[in-house]
Amino acid sequence: MNRRECIAAVVGMATAAAWAQEFPARELRIVVPLAPGGGTDTITRQITEKLARQLGKPVIVENKGGAGTTIGMAAAAAAAPDGHTVVVNGDTVAIFEQIFANLKFDVFKDFAPVAYFASAPIVLAAHPGFAPKNVAELVALAKKEPGKVPYATPGVGTPHDLAGLLMMQKGGIRLNEIQYKGNGPALADLLAGHVSIGMFTISSVLPHIRSGKLKALAVVGDKRTPVAPEFPSMGESGLAGVDVSSRYVILAPAATPKPVLARWNSAIREITKQPDTAESFLKLGYETMVCTLEESAALLRAERDRWKPVLLAANVKPQ
Missing domain, CATH: 3.40.190.10 (Periplasmic binding protein-like II)
Incomplete structure (x- = not known):
């Protein structure tokens, strides 16, 4: 690293640290790229009050549905990368490029995973x-x-x-x-x-x-679910590996400073570790997830890699 690169790196780290200290500076916005009342909206609103307490600022849910969630996702990708706007969606966003033509964003280039927090x-x-x-x-x-x-x-x-x-x-x-x-x-x-x-x-x-x-x-899983433990699993029914759930992940614009992402992640993990959160999720038919930044990024990449051959074998084309 030459002197100019070293100075730029130091300035970048100082700027990120300053942003992290000032964050959040105003109310926070979670974009739900679907209409109100659905599963994604319901489970997101289960944590907003606790997030507001953890982060010290109001947390507002903004529903921005349409075009298979891609309108809300595009709006979130274009938001200022300062941590004040994030978006929540199912982790099938990982395969959007394989099912949607003419996307205005790239999930893996324009977003940074913040945290997985629930599965259904x-x-x-x-x-x-x-x-x-x-x-x-x-x-x-x-x-x-x-x-x-x-x-x-x-x-x-x-x-x-x-x-x-x-x-x-x-x-x-x-x-x-x-x-x-x-x-x-x-x-x-x-x-x-x-x-x-x-x-x-x-x-x-x-x-x-x-x-x-x-x-x-x-x-649909290798094991039974605590939501309804009386139901047999696919695994015990002879189809091991048919293990799929609706998993929910929060993402931020890609350029959001890592200390800010870490602040979000820490707040979400603290909430999903609480017994009353797990209890309220189960009543609605969900299970909590507790994931670090690194684990969330790895899970999203794994989701993309897992489904690519399945979609190719089924001859699914972007539409």
Whole structure:
């Protein structure tokens, strides 16, 4: 390192340290790139009050939905990189370049992961009139009648869609996949019996399963979930490796100083380690996650690398 580079590095470190000392200087904004009332919005609002106490400034949720969350993500990428604006989304943002054409941002160049903080188990649910009672019977039927079992998914690239692709690949089966624009329409058709099975976040189907309007074939994971421990897992049902959940990650504009990212991360980890946070999350159908900055970045990269071959095998193209 020459003298000029050394001076620039020292100035950069001093500036970052100064920003960290002054941060936060005003209210904080978490962009939720979806409409109010959905799962991402609900779980984010569960931590805003505690974040405000941890960080010493009000924390405002700004809903900015549209275009598969890409409008809100683009707005967050363009925000000042001073830590006062972050965005929350599912970690399927890692595969956005593989499912969306003409993106106005690059997830891995324009964002820095701040922290994973929650995950929602996914359930393979079935209409009660569907004959198979478990995953093994479903696989047997699908092999006997390839491409005939009507299966609902709430959209390309969602964790639910990815869980279905992985299940089909691991099970060596083909289903009649019907794409819906969101969980709501897909769930409505499953309840009405227009489709036989579907992948859903556990919180959206748990009341219907417990009332007998639907039945759970398996939770999508190698192990059972504490949210509904009575449901068998995919792993114990013969499909090890079909392990997918809706995981939520907070990201900041890429140039945000690392000390500021660390302040956010520390506050979020402190909140998600609290027993009352875990309890409130479980009541809503979520599990807490506690991740460092480095762990969050590694998880996001792993998500990208994990799904690339799955999407290629399924011939999924950017749209």
